[in-house]
Amino acid sequence: MGSSAKKKREKTKDFQKTKLKVGKARPKNTNATDTSFAAKSIVFKQQNVSETRDAAALFDHNLSLLSAKGDTQRRDALQYLTMACQLVEKGGEGLPQPASLVVLKAQPLILDGSNGVRQQLLKLLKALPGDIGPLEQLLLYTRAGMTHLSTDIRSSALDVLAWLLHTHPSAVLSCPGGWIKSLKTFQTLLSWQGGVSANGTSTTTNGNWSATKTATNLGSNKLLVHQLNTLATLLTAALTPEPTSSTNTSESRAASLFPLCHADAHGLPKKSNPFGYLNLFGAPRDAEGEIYSDAGSRAEIFRELGLLEAFRQGVGEAKKEGGEVGRAASGVEKGLKLWDER
Numbered sequence: 001m002g003s004s005a006k007k008k009r010e011k012t013k014d015f016q017k018t019k020l021k022v023g024k025a026r027p028k029n030t031n032a033t034d035t036s037f038a039a040k041s042i043v044f045k046q047q048n049v050s051e052t053r054d055a056a057a058l059f060d061h062n063l064s065l066l067s068a069k070g071d072t073q074r075r076d077a078l079q080y081l082t083m084a085c086q087l088v089e090k091g092g093e094g095l096p097q098p099a100s101l102v103v104l105k106a107q108p109l110i111l112d113g114s115n116g117v118r119q120q121l122l123k124l125l126k127a128l129p130g131d132i133g134p135l136e137q138l139l140l141y142t143r144a145g146m147t148h149l150s151t152d153i154r155s156s157a158l159d160v161l162a163w164l165l166h167t168h169p170s171a172v173l174s175c176p177g178g179w180i181k182s183l184k185t186f187q188t189l190l191s192w193q194g195g196v197s198a199n200g201t202s203t204t205t206n207g208n209w210s211a212t213k214t215a216t217n218l219g220s221n222k223l224l225v226h227q228l229n230t231l232a233t234l235l236t237a238a239l240t241p242e243p244t245s246s247t248n249t250s251e252s253r254a255a256s257l258f259p260l261c262h263a264d265a266h267g268l269p270k271k272s273n274p275f276g277y278l279n280l281f282g283a284p285r286d287a288e289g290e291i292y293s294d295a296g297s298r299a300e301i302f303r304e305l306g307l308l309e310a311f312r313q314g315v316g317e318a319k320k321e322g323g324e325v326g327r328a329a330s331g332v333e334k335g336l337k338l339w340d341e342r
Helices: 002-013 055-067 071-089 099-111 115-127 136-146 151-167 169-173 180-190 213-217 221-239 247-257 295-304 307-319 323-340
Strands: none
Touching: 055 071, 055 099, 071 099, 071 115, 099 115, 099 136, 099 151, 115 151, 136 151, 136 180, 151 169, 151 221, 169 221, 180 221, 180 307, 221 295, 221 323, 295 307, 295 323, 307 323
């Protein structure tokens, strides 16, 4: 009898609740893990940045972090790349990678959701030394940012375009779509609808005109002013005629070529595909994707597509609002007057 009672007590022991006295701690479990130790450092070999790591490897590492998931990692990587570019400008060695590759890796961040990342990206672009390569992809991301749903991203994309027009105006306007596609983007943003229909007549009339106030409802007046100022910069850079040679220069050139007459004009062309504008063997023309390398051709297609008339009416509507918007619209009007002065 004694042994069976003992077995019963042992079986029910695991299911009995321990009664604790007041102020007495609960006894530790027999399988409890001791966590009283403290680790001084935990080092992962693949992430260890030691003094023996060279600058090229560190530059490539930060370049790869531009596609990281964390906003802080992307911003810190941009800060390091900006600092490296600033050191080059102060007389240091060249970048381990060409500036065109840095732009290729960094250009998707124009559409980044973090404001700090976009601001640091603009600082990096301004600090890049030398040639940054072809701008077609960069302009594509910039135009996508200009039409983004986020007001902050649209403003940041306008900052990038304004910087490009200030530092590389000819490269921007000589890109495929750099002129007409940029104008069409501004036309969509400002709701300055208009153009040429299939029968060649203008579709911009007073009856179906979309006023500038439509664009104001999509964002603040600050954004609208920024858009108008950037458009004025684009028009000024595109429609300003190239400086012509003076009479003295022409005479000195003729004297240097004597007894030949216009030998330089009849020599081999200095640019590739000099007769490409004739489009003798190419595909049907795409007005938006063509390259317009001089102010005359840009002004002509500007008028042929009906954009000149649409922009003139849009400026007239914007000037009626007055204030900062009216002053910015006056800057666009000055750019449009360059078409009349050609």
